[in-house]
Amino acid sequence: MSYNDGLHTLGRWTADRAIATPDRVAVDDRGVVLTYRQLDDRATALAEALLDGGYGVGDRIATITGNSSDHVVVFFACAKAGLVLVPLSWRLSPREIAQQLEQADPALLLVEDEFATLATLATDRLLTPVSRGVLGTHGIERDMVAPERIGSTPVVHREVHDDDALLIIFTSGTLDQAKGAILSHANCFWTNLSLSRTAEITSADTVLAVMPQYHVGGWNIQPLLAWWMGATVVLERTFDPARVLQLIADRRITTMMGVPANYLILSQHSRFASSDLSSLAHAIVGGAPMPEPLLRVWHGRGVALTQGYGLTEASPNVLCLPDEDARVRIGSAGKPYPHVDVDIADPITGERIDGAGVGELLVRGPGVFSGYFRAPEATALALRGGWLATGDLVSRDAEGYYRVLDRIKDIFITGGESVAPAEIEGVLFGHPAVADVAVAGVPDETWGEVAVAWVVVRPGAATDETDLLDFARASLAKFKVPKHVMFVDAIPRSSSDKVRRRVLLSQWAQQQAQTGRISS
DSSP: OOGGGGTTOTHHHHHHHHHHSTTSEEEEETTEEEEHHHHHHHHHHHHHHHHHTTOOTTOEEEEEOOSOHHHHHHHHHHHHHTOEEEEEOTTSOHHHHHHHHHHHOOSEEEEOGGGHHHHHHHHTTOSSOOEEEEOSTTSHHHHOOOOOOOOSSOOOOOOOOTTSEEEEEEOOOSSSSOOEEEEEHHHHHHHHHHHHHHSOOOTTOEEEEOSOTTSTHHHHTTHHHHHHHTOEEEEOSSOOHHHHHHHHHHTTOOEEEEOHHHHHHHHHSTTTTTSOOTTOOEEEEOSSOOOHHHHHHHHHTTOEEEEEEEOGGGSSEEEEEOHHHHTTSTTOOBEEOTTOEEEEEOTTTOOBOOSSEEEEEEEESTTSOOEETTOHHHHHHHEETTEEEEEEEEEEOTTSOEEEEEEGGGOEEETTEEEOHHHHHHHHTTSTTEEEEEEEEEEETTTEEEEEEEEEEOTTOOOOHHHHHHHHHTTSOGGGSOSEEEEOSOOOBOTTSOBOHHHHHHHHHHHHHHHTOSOO
């Protein structure tokens, strides 16, 4: 292997930092800290233990765990040994976890004590057994003894290459069954380099990480960049608004990342107005555009916001809207990150669209994944002609700014007109009584499909269907105004804050079946 073959591997990041800044705090996990020297020492020891236990390059190591410093050690151990980390969501059911284990076919499953029952219920469903170890203070990471590897696949021992897989992250599955996206060392290197060019992190930063580590954003949106640059990551197990506000003040957090729902919940907390946010110079928003009223709230507290668009298959960073643009281009996703190429194509013909227009977003660059694990047909649908077809409908203006309109599969047609649910949601979010909202097209005898809005009302606020529909009519064409408003306690969302419209449509169909109507 030549030196350049491993130039972009992430296993060297902690080794480099252990030389440059050995005593700086790398991870603050609920008050228990790891310096860069300790992080590298533990990751190196675990990598050696796994290799000694019979695991080799390309073997998958699945985990079911909350955010923890132990999980960070496992990540860098995998990076050093050429293993592939497959973090599974503890929010899933045993059936769903079993499906993902069947797909990933891991050589080892590491489980945190808290999720032992969930893991047992899942593994009991498997036809093929999987080696299992304990992840945590008293488990494999401390004992440095790996369970015996099961399987007849030959073990490969060699140096790690840039294009070796590092992560398999399962997509949210909002449209179909979740698929495992393969992200290589090079993918992760380039997406973090791109992020550093627009949302810089320095060794002086203290990063608050609240995104779950089974999500691509839990690694590639700030934490990995922070460990590359020598910053400190304050690692939170879950998102608790009161604790987050306290941490920002106590730990002098300088930057963080969250989805709009995180920032909404923080802004609604009783202590938000009085909390000390003076250290929080910058925050990143992902998952969905920031509603204009919420944007104003955070700007009012002096926090600069970088908004963006990404997807797991692109590692995930694609489009970025820096703070100076966010203040004047409300709802825009911005322009491509450095080292990322984007274009738009007609979603029906696939023909490329020049200049301003509307079409499916295409992405190309070193951050784009190589495919889904053992899913060649799905990979062929996603990767076409050297481009990643995102399935997202976007508009591009004359200045090259992109706006995400909706998932193409979520677009519905009413009376011959195409309607994007996200546009209606954006309008309804502007109503002062609306805390959360989702829109979908449902069958209608007259128009083919019509819009229905599911709305969560803010505590203490008063509104009704007539009020909300009048509000929508002021900003929307008549055919886009919802025909019904359903008031609900919560909107079903995926772990990455995406609306699970299929759940809403299934509930609607059940209601209509009970009344014997298609729509009313």
